[in-house]
Amino acid sequence: MKPAQFDYARPKTVEEACGILAADMDARVLAGGQTLVPMLAMRLSRPSVLVDITRIAGLQGIACSDDTVEIGAVTRQAAALASEVIRAEVPLLAKALRHVGHPPTRCRGTVGGSVAHGDPSAEIPLAVTVLGAEIVFVGEDGEEERFAPEDFFIGPMLTTAPMGGLLTRLVFPRRAAAPTGTGFREVASRRSDYAFASAGAQVVLNADGTCAEARLGIGSVGDTPVAVDISGLSGTRLTAQDIRGAVVEALSDLETVDDLHATASYRKRAAVRLAELALAEARDDALEQAG
Amino acid sequence: MKTELTVNGQTRVIDVEPRTTLLDVLRDGLGLTATHAGCEHGVCGACTVLVDGEAVRSCLILGVQADGLDIRTVEGLTSGDGALDIVQDAFCETHGLQCGYCTSGMILAAHALLRVNAAPDEEEIREAISGNICRCTGYQQIVEAIQLAAERIRTSNTLKAGEVVK
Numbered sequence: 480m481k482p483a484q485f486d487y488a489r490p491k492t493v494e495e496a497c498g499i500l501a502a503d504m505d506a507r508v509l510a511g512g513q514t515l516v517p518m519l520a521m522r523l524s525r526p527s528v529l530v531d532i533t534r535i536a537g538l539q540g541i542a543c544s545d546d547t548v549e550i551g552a553v554t555r556q557a558a559a560l561a562s563e564v565i566r567a568e569v570p571l572l573a574k575a576l577r578h579v580g581h582p583p584t585r586c587r588g589t590v591g592g593s594v595a596h597g598d599p600s601a602e603i604p605l606a607v608t609v610l611g612a613e614i615v616f617v618g619e620d621g622e623e624e625r626f627a628p629e630d631f632f633i634g635p636m637l638t639t640a641p642m643g644g645l646l647t648r649l650v651f652p653r654r655a656a657a658p659t660g661t662g663f664r665e666v667a668s669r670r671s672d673y674a675f676a677s678a679g680a681q682v683v684l685n686a687d688g689t690c691a692e693a694r695l696g697i698g699s700v701g702d703t704p705v706a707v708d709i710s711g712l713s714g715t716r717l718t719a720q721d722i723r724g725a726v727v728e729a730l731s732d733l734e735t736v737d738d739l740h741a742t743a744s745y746r747k748r749a750a751v752r753l754a755e756l757a758l759a760e761a762r763d764d765a766l767e768q769a770g
Numbered sequence: 771m772k773t774e775l776t777v778n779g780q781t782r783v784i785d786v787e788p789r790t791t792l793l794d795v796l797r798d799g800l801g802l803t804a805t806h807a808g809c810e811h812g813v814c815g816a817c818t819v820l821v822d823g824e825a826v827r828s829c830l831i832l833g834v835q836a837d838g839l840d841i842r843t844v845e846g847l848t849s850g851d852g853a854l855d856i857v858q859d860a861f862c863e864t865h866g867l868q869c870g871y872c873t874s875g876m877i878l879a880a881h882a883l884l885r886v887n888a889a890p891d892e893e894e895i896r897e898a899i900s901g902n903i904c905r906c907t908g909y910q911q912i913v914e915a916i917q918l919a920a921e922r923i924r925t926s927n928t929l930k931a932g933e934v935v936k
């Protein structure tokens with residue numbers, strides 16, 4: 480369980496990092512190392528040089544503008560979880576972060592590293608998918624490229640990230656001023672481990688308490704996290720029957736996979752139930768804000 | 771690669787090969803074997819150390835990445851004359867260990883928690899050690915040990931968690 484040899488570089492700027500990545504096809508970005516270092520130890524990955532981006536100041540931190548919250552790629556998951564801005568303005572991400580690994584892995588693991596890795600059962604990519612956050616890369620040529628989640632996550636650990644590119648930040652929409660509730664549910668074999676099925680939901684209410692907008696996403700059941708069209712809930716009061724009917728219909732053609740941990744049919748049933756629970760949690764959260 | 775390591779308050783510059791993990795630097799390079807090697811790929815927590823006061827897995831940090839960071843291991847909890855610190859003592863008293871393989875990691879995970887939360891409830895304690903696997907105790911006595919340590923730290927004027935005898 481010892482990695483093979485590689486060189487190590489710790490650039491101070493994005494330009495410097497991109498230069499090293501452009502010069503060597505086998506160079507790899509090292510962020511929190513919570514996924515990459517195990518892969519090195521098991522020799523599933525054998526890069527020529529690791530480009531440690533964690534000390535590039537421009538890639539850290541959380542900034543709020545009029546309608547977005549931008550999160551620097553190497554912002555640690557623990558820092559994002561502790562952030563008042565994220566709790567207040569991107570509450571679904573705050574809920575998802577609680578399920579990402581354990582306190583020690585969150586102390587090192589980064590928000591951008593999880594997205595760049597693109598594990599279909601990872602919680603941060605699911606929150607990105609539900610909220611339609613933008614994924615921003617800087618390519619070899621120094622030009623910025625922006626991706627919508629559905630164009631970025633294309634398979635298990637497979638993304639459309641540009642060759643030699645560096646994920647620099649994620650741009651999340653800020654929550655609406657109207658009551659906005661969120662829910663996040665998953666089943667896993669151990670606390671905070673990768674899930675077999677997961678669901679994230681967000682609902683916005685009208686002044687009369689009916690649903691103005693509902694969003695839903697399912698993770699861990701197939702090749703990528705998927706956004707689910709649940710617009711049928713708009714205008715309803717989000718009763719248990721409303722939710723059940725809409726979820727069953729919306730997930731009727733959900734594709735799920737079999738593996739060692741769970742069968743495809745189990746995943747399908749779990750996805751439906753978790754989606755219902757997440758939407759009900761989101762509704763109750765929003766109603767509480769409406770008072 | 772020349773790397774400046776600060777371990778248990780002592781700074782030294784050593785030559786580290788990039789592929790060597792902080793775990794191996796501590797154990798093989800510096801002879802600090804209280805930090806245990808378990809799975810060596812991030813799942814067991816035996817290798818937990820404190821970096822800038824927070825619990826992290828030393829098998830998932832390269833030695834060269836630790837350049838300039840403040841690292842604490844179990845050896846740094848006391849002055850080394852056989853005395854136990856308040857958390858270690860609580861683990862003995864409640865039988866929070868059997869074989870001891872997980873124990874140094876558990877103790878540092880407890881320190882990281884008690885530094886930021888003086889009165890954790892059971893749920894918070896279980897969350898703090900959720901990344902540390904113990905194959906012997908069944909965890910209950912470990913939870914009790916951390917509760918006892920927390921209470922003693924709150925009610926005594928000895929060292930606080932995370933504070934270290936120089």
Ligand SMILES: Cc1cc2nc3c(=O)[nH]c(=O)nc-3n(C[C@@H](O)[C@H](O)[C@H](O)COP(=O)(O)OP(=O)(O)OC[C@H]3O[C@@H](n4cnc5c(N)ncnc54)[C@H](O)[C@@H]3O)c2cc1C
Binds near residue numbers: 595602647
């Ligand atoms: C015990 C354990 C439990 C875990 N449980 C979970 C869990 O429940 N849910 C979950 O989602 N994750 C979990 N993880 C993984 C999570 O901790 C990682 O943090 C995350 O998957 C990767 O982030 P990182 O910053 O550590 O990236 P790294 O490991 O450094 O990198 C991962 C990959 O992304 C690339 N990369 C990283 N940053 C960038 C960037 N800015 N631009 C371009 N490429 C980049 C790297 O080259 C590498 O290929 C767990 C890990 C462990 C060890």
Ligand code: FES
Binds near residue numbers: 806810811827
């Ligand atoms: S040895 Fe580091 S987590 Fe197992």
Ligand code: FES
Binds near residue numbers: 868869872873905
């Ligand atoms: S005491 Fe043996 S593994 Fe915990």
